[in-house]
Amino acid sequence: MVQNPYNIDLDRTPANYQPLTPLTFLERAASVFPQHIAIVHGALRRNYAEFYARSRRLASALAQHGIGRGDTVSALLPNTPTMLECHYGVPMSGAVLHSINTRLDAAIIAFQLDHAMSKLVIVDSEFMPLLQEALKLAKVDPVVIQSVDPEFDGHSAPSDLDDYEEFLANGDPEFAWLMPEDEWDAISINYTSGTTGDPKGVVSHHRGAYLLAQGNALTTSMNKHAVYLWTLPMFHCNGWCFPWTMSAIIGTHVCLRQVRAEPIWALLADEAVTHLCGAPIVMSLLISAPDDIRRALDHQVQFFTAAAPPPEKLLADMQEAGFDVTHLYGLTETYGPAVVNDWHASWSTLPAAEQAALKARQGVRYLPLEGLDVLDPETMIPVPRDGKTMGEVMFRGNVVMKGYFRNPKATQEALAGGWFHSGDLGVMHPDGYVQLKDRSKDIIISGGENISSIEVEEALYRHPAVAVAAVVAMPHEKWGETPCAFVELAPGQQADADKLRAWCRDHLAPYKVPGTFVFMPIPRTSTGKIQKFVLREKVRDLVPV
Known part of the structure; x- marks a missing residue:
């Protein structure tokens, strides 16, 4: 093998190579802007020094x-x-x-x-x-x-x-x-x-934390001295790396112990918050707040969400209240969000329903992510870019985890074939935007046909009485499995199983219509994600409605 001439006598030295780490962001912030307010917490104001x-x-x-x-x-x-x-x-x-x-x-x-x-x-x-x-x-x-x-x-x-x-x-x-x-x-x-x-x-x-932290700022166009409200738990994927991002842009952290509507609205207005993150449940919390709690905002606030696609009405209400919502996607294994629904200016002229459909897509890769694709997990060949053919969403690059601690078998399985296997099923649209269809474990197989629980949930979300919907598989003697829908009604709204079943028949293929509807508060994690494993346990004791 011929040695690369550009590697001869051109070695790494302390003068030209330092390991990448987000810790240097804080050192630079403190040396360049020592008096700039870094942290706000109640009456506390703490500068970068x-x-x-x-x-x-x-x-x-x-x-x-x-x-x-x-x-x-x-x-x-x-x-x-x-x-x-x-x-x-x-x-x-x-x-x-x-x-x-x-x-x-x-x-x-x-x-x-x-x-x-x-x-x-x-x-x-x-x-x-x-x-x-x-x-x-x-x-x-x-x-x-x-x-x-x-x-x-x-x-x-x-x-x-x-x-x-x-x-x-x-x-x-x-x-x-x-x-x-x-x-x-x-x-x-x-x-x-x-x-x-x-x-x-x-x-x-x-290295990954350094790159994802910068990727947050670059991909979402965060300005220098942005003000970030902590509605996303920092224990969740290290707060999607935003604890490090904010030092890179010399921003201000506004801390919050509990996610409640009143302090959020107060801080948005009083601290001139520019950015926050959260699941759609946080949006619902803000929009449903009483008028005496809500505050008029004199600036637009960027809201990043990374859970289920927000319903069309919720997106419209958020926009009217002064929020610009951006859909992100990622996993703990990718340091948090590594995919963004990059919005095209021309899309803003489309009808609201078309805009909502575009916003429901997860999107394209972050700047520091080298590869994002939807592959057949058996052949590792990309699926057709038709927006219909499902495969597994996979990631490749510097913002993929090192692996699972003290678990080599799970690490090898997750990184097999040179890609990180997310376990999420999705499609690739002709324009290169990924859209999730389900977790592999959440697909409902009814009579040999695959039913996407997300597709059924999206149909339910379009009903004005539905605030939250979660669909899981229910065992069925004839079909193997059928959809079971858990529904949380919006305040002041009413609907029963017959009405929602009729609604679904108008919006879905017959075999995708849930056979059972359960009306109850939907269990969620601390980050707002629906706990479908809890609902699967509940299904075992249900009698079809």
Whole structure:
């Protein structure tokens, strides 16, 4: 093999090569805009110089407790300044950040702590009882540091535990924090929901976090000094990497402990929020708020959503209220959103129904994602670009996870053939836009025909009485499976099974019409995703309506 002449005597040196890491975003923000407000939380205003110093203190204090490269530091925290500091201070010590979903039960938290081999846990006082219950079940015995948030109006915190502010006070604000030895080093571990078995630990690296964080800003055209409201949980895919994005654009984080309509509307207006993220349920929360809570906005707010496609009426209501909604798509394994519904100006002149259909598509790849396609999972050949032929959505590139921690079999399966297999079924439209049709496990097979639960849900969402719809398979003696629809009615609206069944007959092929309708509050995760596994369990006890 002939050696490439451009590689001779042209080696990497400290002068021309540094591992990519999003930690440098905060260092630059603090050196260039030290007085710019980085964090707003209630009455608290903290600038970038303070944010950087506190993150270095945290890294220093962790190092004093023996935390170093490859160790796991867990965080059981809401969207508070402490959680933002963990996204910098923990990896600055060389450790890996493990953000825990605060809605989980003690047994699952215990599993995660053991599997991640956690050495230290930083916990908000609100969740201390939950952590204590989990530690009784866990094998690990981590150091516990308690953070007391002045904005939490709850029970008093136990006084016999190490306090976060005292812990920070012992750290050095000038600490020479650790760059990763390699940009492939882990920066975080996030666990999947584990609905089909034990949760899997998704390992992200510094390079991917650096690229996705910048990709957020570039793909969504976030301006310098944008103001971001934390309605998306930071424990969810590291807040889609926005804790790092905001430092890159010298933006302002507006923290929020609980997602409630009144404080959201107040912060949107009073803090001049420009961006927020959330599931359609957050949009519904905003739009359905009483008039005495809603505020008139003197600027347009960008709302990024990454769950089920929002109903047409909800999109129209959001636009009227001053929001521009952009549909994103991704998974924990892709650092959060890696696909965007990039909007064409010409689409804005189309009828509302056509615009809604276009907005329902997931879209095209983010700038830092190298490959996005819909492939036949058996042959690994791309499906026809006809918007009809279904295949599995697959990803390839630098914003795909390292793999699943301590689970080589699952890693090999997920990355087989040089692509990350998402498990999502979709189609590719002629213009190159991907549209999801279902999770592979959510496809309903009735009489040998595949029924997309999303297609049935979209038909139900078009009915004015339907606020939330979720469709799962119900066993059927003759057909094998038939659709079962769980429905949450909109406030003040009425509908029964016969009316919705008739509506579906007008909008769907006969074999796709649900045989059973159940009217109830739809269970959701803390990030607003519908918990279909809970509904599948409920189906077993149902009698057709």
